[in-house]
Amino acid sequence: MSDNQLTEFIERYLDGSMTAEERVQFELLRKNDAAVESKVTEHIKFIGLLKQYGERLELENRLNAIHNEIDVHALKEEVMIHPVWIVRMWRNHHSKISVAASIAIFGVLTILILTGKLNNDKSKYQQLSEKINNMEKTVAQIGHGRTPVKPKITRTPANFRGTGFALTSNGYLATDYHVIKNADSVYVQNAAGESFHAKVIYTEPQYDLAILQINDPSFKNLGPIPYNLKRAEGDLGESVYTLGYPADNMVYGGGYLASAANYSGDTTEYVISVPVNPGNSGGPLLDEKGNVIGVITARQTQVAGAYFAKKSTYLLKAIQNIPTDSLSKTLNLNTKNKLAGLSRTQQSSKLKNYVFMVKVYNQ
Amino acid sequence: MNKDLKASAPTDSEIVLGILNNSEIVLKRLYTTYFPMILQLIINNNGDEDDAKDIYQEAIIVLYNKIKAGDFELNSKLKTYIYSVCRRLWLKRLSQMNRYGGDIRDFEEHLPVEEEIDNHNDRDVQFDKMESALQLLGEPCKTIMEDFYIKNRSMQEICERFGYTNADNAKTQKYKCLQRLKKLFFQQK
Numbered sequence: 001m002s003d004n005q006l007t008e009f010i011e012r013y014l015d016g017s018m019t020a021e022e023r024v025q026f027e028l029l030r031k032n033d034a035a036v037e038s039k040v041t042e043h044i045k046f047i048g049l050l051k052q053y054g055e056r057l058e059l060e061n062r063l064n065a066i067h068n069e070i071d072v073h074a075l076k077e078e079v080m081i082h083p084v085w086i087v088r089m090w091r092n093h094h095s096k097i098s099v100a101a102s103i104a105i106f107g108v109l110t111i112l113i114l115t116g117k118l119n120n121d122k123s124k125y126q127q128l129s130e131k132i133n134n135m136e137k138t139v140a141q142i143g144h145g146r147t148p149v150k151p152k153i154t155r156t157p158a159n160f161r162g163t164g165f166a167l168t169s170n171g172y173l174a175t176d177y178h179v180i181k182n183a184d185s186v187y188v189q190n191a192a193g194e195s196f197h198a199k200v201i202y203t204e205p206q207y208d209l210a211i212l213q214i215n216d217p218s219f220k221n222l223g224p225i226p227y228n229l230k231r232a233e234g235d236l237g238e239s240v241y242t243l244g245y246p247a248d249n250m251v252y253g254g255g256y257l258a259s260a261a262n263y264s265g266d267t268t269e270y271v272i273s274v275p276v277n278p279g280n281s282g283g284p285l286l287d288e289k290g291n292v293i294g295v296i297t298a299r300q301t302q303v304a305g306a307y308f309a310k311k312s313t314y315l316l317k318a319i320q321n322i323p324t325d326s327l328s329k330t331l332n333l334n335t336k337n338k339l340a341g342l343s344r345t346q347q348s349s350k351l352k353n354y355v356f357m358v359k360v361y362n363q
Numbered sequence: 364m365n366k367d368l369k370a371s372a373p374t375d376s377e378i379v380l381g382i383l384n385n386s387e388i389v390l391k392r393l394y395t396t397y398f399p400m401i402l403q404l405i406i407n408n409n410g411d412e413d414d415a416k417d418i419y420q421e422a423i424i425v426l427y428n429k430i431k432a433g434d435f436e437l438n439s440k441l442k443t444y445i446y447s448v449c450r451r452l453w454l455k456r457l458s459q460m461n462r463y464g465g466d467i468r469d470f471e472e473h474l475p476v477e478e479e480i481d482n483h484n485d486r487d488v489q490f491d492k493m494e495s496a497l498q499l500l501g502e503p504c505k506t507i508m509e510d511f512y513i514k515n516r517s518m519q520e521i522c523e524r525f526g527y528t529n530a531d532n533a534k535t536q537k538y539k540c541l542q543r544l545k546k547l548f549f550q551q552k
Contacts, residue, residue: 004538046545047512052486053493054513059427062387063420066394072402072412079403081468 010043160360163244163283169222170329171214175282175358177205188356202322207314208297225334226350229312230291244283245357262308269308276307285309290339290347372396375441382430401449407468422448425483447473496547504540
C-alpha cells in the first residue's frame with residue numbers, strides 16, 4: 001500500500017466516509033500493524049496542528065482588525081508617564097554625563113595635586129589665636145568654685161586672645177596678623193593685669209605679622225627693652241622658649257628648634273618643639289641668650305609637638321616697611337641684649353613685663 | 364472614546380461566555396477594555412506602541428485559548444490575569460533584547476503565570492515551524508493545503524479553483540502536497 005493510499009484511508013476513516021466493512025478492516029490493520037497505527041496518530045496530530053495554525057491566523061487577523069480601530073496615538077499620550085526633564089536627560093545621556101563628570105573630577109584632582117593644595121601639612125595647619133568664649137566655657141565647666149569674674153572691667157569679654165611683645169619702651173608691640181585680624185578694638189594687658197588700648201599701625205598678612213602701638217593715656221614708658229631681635233637664623237637643636245597667654249596668666253614653654261622650614265617647605269617659619277596652645281600666637285620665641293628669633297604663629301595638628309614660629313628677620317623687614325607717617329613716636333629697636341648672662345628663670349622674670357596679652361574685640 | 368469603553372467594561376463572566384460562543388462583539392470589548400492598561404505598562408518600561416500591540420495580542424491569544432480549552436477558572440480577575448501575562452511576556456522580551464535593567468515599573472498587581480506562558484510558547488514554536496513549512500511548500504500546494512485543511516473547502520471547490528479536470532488528479536496532488544508538507548515540517552529542528 002502506497003503512502004498516498006494509506007493517507008486516503010486514514011482521512012476517510014477519520015471523516016467517517018468509510019463503509020462499515022472497510023472500517024472494520026482498517027481497524028484490524030491498525031491493531032496489527034504498528035507502522036499504520038503510528039501513521040494514524042501522526043496524521044491526527046499533524047492535521048490538528050495545521051487546523052490550529054489556521055485558527056490562530058484567523059484570530060490574529062480579527063485582533064488586528066480590532067486594533068486598527070483604536071486610536072493608539074491618543075491613548076499613548078494619555079498613559080505615558082512623562083519623567084521630569086532631568087531624568088529624561090539622564091536616561092538619554094547618562095554615559096556622556098558620566099564621562100564628563102569623571103574627566104572633571106580627574107581634572108580637579110590633578111590641579112589640586114599639582115598646586116599642592118592637597119598637601120596634608122597645610123590642611124592641618126591651625127592658627128593659635130584662641131576663641132576666648134570657648135575657653136571660658138571650658139573653664140566654667142572645669143573650674144572648681146571659682147568666683148565669678150570680678151566686675152572691675154565692665155567691658156564685654158574679648159572675643160579673641162593672643163600674645164604680643166614690646167619692640168620699644170614707648171609702646172610699639174609685635175604680634176600675629178591673625179590675632180588682630182577683623183578687630184574692632186584691641187587692648188593689651190600686662191602681667192600686672194593692667195589693660196591699655198592699642199591700635200594696629202601696620203600689618204603684613206603674608207607673613208602673619210602685625211605691629212601695634214599702645215595709645216592709652218594711662219600707659220607709662222616700659223623702660224629699656226632687655227632683648228633684641230636676632231638678624232641671623234637660629235641653629236637646629238638650639239634650646240628655645242616662649243612666654244605667652246594661652247591662659248589668664250603668663251605661661252612659659254621651653255623646647256628646641258626643630259627645623260628651619262615648615263612642612264609645606266615654607267622657609268619663613270621655624271618648626272619648633274615647644275608646647276604652645278591657642279593664645280600663644282604672637283608670643284616671642286627666644287634663644288638661650290635671650291635674643292628674639294621668632295614669633296609663634298601656628299601649630300601642626302597632626303604631628304604631636306610640632307609648632308611654628310615666624311623668623312625674626314621677617315619681623316625686622318616688617319618694621320622697616322612701616323610707612324613713616326604711621327609712626328607717631330620713634331621706633332628705635334633695642335640692639336643691646338641684657339639677658340645674655342642670665343639664667344632662664346632670671347630671663348623670664350625680666351621678660352614678663354614686656355610680654356602682653358592681646359585682647360581683640362569685634363562685633 | 365476611552366471613557367465610553369471604560370463605562371461599558373464587560374464583566375469577566377460575560378467575556379468568558381462570549382468567547383465560548385465566538386462572539387465578535389465581546390472579543391472586541393475585551394480587547395479595547397484592557398489595551399490601555401498594557402500600553403501603559405509597555406511604553407513606560409522601554410517599549411513602544413508596536414511592542415504593546417504584539418505583547419497584548421499574544422496575551423489575548425493565551426487567554427482565548429485557555430477559555431476555549433475550558434480550563435479558565437475565574438479565581439482571579441481577568442484584568443489581573445491579562446496584566447500578569449503581559450508583564451511576564453514583556454520581561455522575557457526585554458531580557459532577550461538586553462534592554463532589561465532589572466527593574467520594571469508596575470501599574471497593577473500580578474500573579475505568577477510562567478507555566479501558561481511556557482505552554483503557549485511551545486505551541487508558538489510549532490506554529491512557526493508550520494508557517495515556514497508552508498512557505499517552503501510553495502504554490503499551488505500551499506493554497507490547496509490551506510483551502511482543504513484550514514478553510515474546510517471541498518475537493519470539488521478546489522478542483523474548480525485550480526482547473527483540475529479530474530477529481531482523482533486533484534486528490535493525488537493533495538496527498539503529494541501533504542506528504543511534502545509533513546516532510547518539511549518534521550525536517551525542521
